[in-house]
Amino acid sequence: MADSKYLVGVFDDGDELLHAVEDIRHQGVKIHEAYTPFAIHGLDKALGYSFPRMGVAAFLFGITGTCCALLLTFWTMGVDWPINVGGKNFFPFPTNIPIVFELTVLLAAFGMSFTFFFMEDLGPTSKPIIFDVRSTDDKFVLAINLAKNKLSENEISKLLKESGASEVNVKEV
Amino acid sequence: MAHSTHEIPSTEEKFEFKSETKRNLIIAALLGVVMVAIGSFLLSKGWSIGVWESHGGEHAAVGHESAGHSEHGGEHGATLFTRIIANIWMNSVYFLGISIVGAFFIAYNYIAKAGWSSSIKRVAEAMPSFVIVSGLILIILMALPSTRHIVMHWTHDGIMDPVSEHYDKIIAGKAWYLNLPFYFIRLIAYVVVWYFGWKAIRKYSLLEDEMGGLENYYKGRNASKLFMVFFAVTASTSAWDLSMVIDTHWFSTMFGWYHLASWHVAGLATMMLIILLLKDQGYLKIVNESHLHDLGKFIFGFSVFWTYVWFSQYLLIFYANLPEETIYFRERFTGFQGRYWWPFHISLVLNFFFPFLILMARNSKRRPTFLKLGSVSVIIGHWFDFYQMHMPGIAKDQGGIGIIEWGTTLTFASLFIYFVANELSKANLYPKNHPFLEESMHHDI
Numbered sequence: 001m002a003d004s005k006y007l008v009g010v011f012d013d014g015d016e017l018l019h020a021v022e023d024i025r026h027q028g029v030k031i032h033e034a035y036t037p038f039a040i041h042g043l044d045k046a047l048g049y050s051f052p053r054m055g056v057a058a059f060l061f062g063i064t065g066t067c068c069a070l071l072l073t074f075w076t077m078g079v080d081w082p083i084n085v086g087g088k089n090f091f092p093f094p095t096n097i098p099i100v101f102e103l104t105v106l107l108a109a110f111g112m113s114f115t116f117f118f119m120e121d122l123g124p125t126s127k128p129i130i131f132d133v134r135s136t137d138d139k140f141v142l143a144i145n146l147a148k149n150k151l152s153e154n155e156i157s158k159l160l161k162e163s164g165a166s167e168v169n170v171k172e173v
Numbered sequence: 174m175a176h177s178t179h180e181i182p183s184t185e186e187k188f189e190f191k192s193e194t195k196r197n198l199i200i201a202a203l204l205g206v207v208m209v210a211i212g213s214f215l216l217s218k219g220w221s222i223g224v225w226e227s228h229g230g231e232h233a234a235v236g237h238e239s240a241g242h243s244e245h246g247g248e249h250g251a252t253l254f255t256r257i258i259a260n261i262w263m264n265s266v267y268f269l270g271i272s273i274v275g276a277f278f279i280a281y282n283y284i285a286k287a288g289w290s291s292s293i294k295r296v297a298e299a300m301p302s303f304v305i306v307s308g309l310i311l312i313i314l315m316a317l318p319s320t321r322h323i324v325m326h327w328t329h330d331g332i333m334d335p336v337s338e339h340y341d342k343i344i345a346g347k348a349w350y351l352n353l354p355f356y357f358i359r360l361i362a363y364v365v366v367w368y369f370g371w372k373a374i375r376k377y378s379l380l381e382d383e384m385g386g387l388e389n390y391y392k393g394r395n396a397s398k399l400f401m402v403f404f405a406v407t408a409s410t411s412a413w414d415l416s417m418v419i420d421t422h423w424f425s426t427m428f429g430w431y432h433l434a435s436w437h438v439a440g441l442a443t444m445m446l447i448i449l450l451l452k453d454q455g456y457l458k459i460v461n462e463s464h465l466h467d468l469g470k471f472i473f474g475f476s477v478f479w480t481y482v483w484f485s486q487y488l489l490i491f492y493a494n495l496p497e498e499t500i501y502f503r504e505r506f507t508g509f510q511g512r513y514w515w516p517f518h519i520s521l522v523l524n525f526f527f528p529f530l531i532l533m534a535r536n537s538k539r540r541p542t543f544l545k546l547g548s549v550s551v552i553i554g555h556w557f558d559f560y561q562m563h564m565p566g567i568a569k570d571q572g573g574i575g576i577i578e579w580g581t582t583l584t585f586a587s588l589f590i591y592f593v594a595n596e597l598s599k600a601n602l603y604p605k606n607h608p609f610l611e612e613s614m615h616h617d618i
Binding site for chain 2: 041042051055086087088092094095097098
């Protein structure tokens with residue numbers, strides 16, 4: 001990321017940002033990321049993000065949990081140390097369902113959390129770029145990587161202003 | 174707000190209940206009655222079309238393993254008439270639940286101040302109009318001694334009398350709760366309070382259409398709160414009174430939840446199906462795929478909830494392995510020549526596995542085809558659920574699934590659709606002055 005130059009458009013209103021994203025993307029400009037103090041409905045669609053495939057991760061982690069739990073209960077209760085409980089089988093299936101369920105949920109939840117942290121670069125070692133500290137307060141911020149765009153700095157700056165940005169700053173990282 | 178350009182459809186929309194549809198529904202209801210008659214005739218001649226049907230009672234009372242009924246079952250052996258009454262009782266309870274869930278849905282959405290549901294509110298509002306029909310049938314069945322003896326084992330003469338030969342100590346111990354005067358008070362209270370609770374909510378909703386303003390919204394919310402307080406208690410007690418006491422000896426502390434979960438998810442699926450069918454006919458343009466997605470999540474979530482409660486009940490009984498409790502499942506697995514094994518397991522597949530797999534993905538909850546499949550599966554599945562709750566206790570070895578069952582269900586379903594469609598046609602399809610309707614129009618998830 002060294003020596004990257006970003007144009008940072010600051011908006012006063014979430015709606016303005018949303019429409020600016022639509023307009024600017026329509027002009028063929030690639031947007032690095034939008035930063036808002038709160039979630040804005042439809043912004044993910046406007047930015048062109050595809051639906052996250054977290055469900056796939058959840059399924060894979062979940063099924064791992066199911067298998068581990070079945071293996072665990074089968075090994076401990078059925079093979080290694082069988083205990084006679086009320087004359088039932090050594091591996092009665094309904095008895096194991098709570099454990100299977102719990103381990104499935106546990107692994108799916110932890111797996112999804114860690115996947116999310118990893119994919120979004122939110123781990124303890126990550127060094128996020130702060131484009132504008134006010135984006136956690138009352139400003140809506142749009143960052144555009146100049147190196148990845150064909151249009152010049154002035155043209156993009158003009159576009160941002162036209163679509164309602166109250167200020168346009170340059171940030172070099 | 175995201176789609177500033179999208180068009181806002183008109184909030185004036187009225188459902189037209191065509192006289193042709195009315196006629197067809199009445200014909201279907203009568204056809205159901207004819208089917209019951211034909212089915213009974215064929216069975217009395219010893220012919221059967223359908224599964225697990227016994228032939229003219231030749232297997233009557235052959236070594237079934239019911240502890241509770243074997244002592245007293247002798248003088249009241251199950252007959253063909255038993256089976257018909259059992260069907261009417263079962264369908265009444267099932268459709269009573271589907272109907273009242275409409276009011277339940279509105280009540281909790283009002284209390285939660287939910288906005289998204291206001292555009293589909295009129296559909297839920299129309300459903301409880303059938304409560305009075307189901308309720309009256311249940312009251313009549315209990316009022317007539319000949320039919321109440323068939324449904325409720327505990328109403329038999331002398332069963333609570335220590336000197337009688339039919340004396341049953343366990344049932345006599347429940348006499349403080351299971352006595353006819355108290356039972357009638359409860360049964361009538363359910364039907365009357367549910368019906369008029371819904372009427373009150375409905376009244377304020379219709380007044381709102383005429384007058385506008387917030388006054389009727391607040392009144393409707395207060396009515397919802399009162400309804401909810403009553404329903405919270407009676408949802409459980411009605412589960413005991415309508416379903417659990419059929420197997421008088423047996424009880425389960427999970428039963429109220431289980432029964433309500435069954436009613437609730439079946440009612441939601443019915444609501445979904447009505448909405449989708451209305452949309453197919455060009456109504457309910459405001460309802461977009463986000464509304465369907467939310468309602469789909471409800472169906473998905475509550476079918477899993479039903480399974481959770483069902484399994485919790487099953488696991489405790491399985492694990493504790495007490496004979497007086499396991500008899501309930503034994504009757505359903507191997508009792509009565511195993512005739513209830515299939516309904517029991519079909520119910521599990523249609524209520525859990527199928528909707529779980531088909532409605533899991535986000536995209537399938539936004540597609541009418543998948544939602545229709547899931548809803549129909551849940552509606553049929555919970556019919557089987559109620560079937561296996563009621564039949565082993567009432568119809569015993571006369572139970573089966575044949576023309577009689579299809580006919581009774583057809584009659585009830587046609588009448589239900591008739592009542593709901595009739596109620597829908599009485600008012601605008603949107604609560605046009607509802608304070609949250611605007612929010613609901615822009616619902617986007």
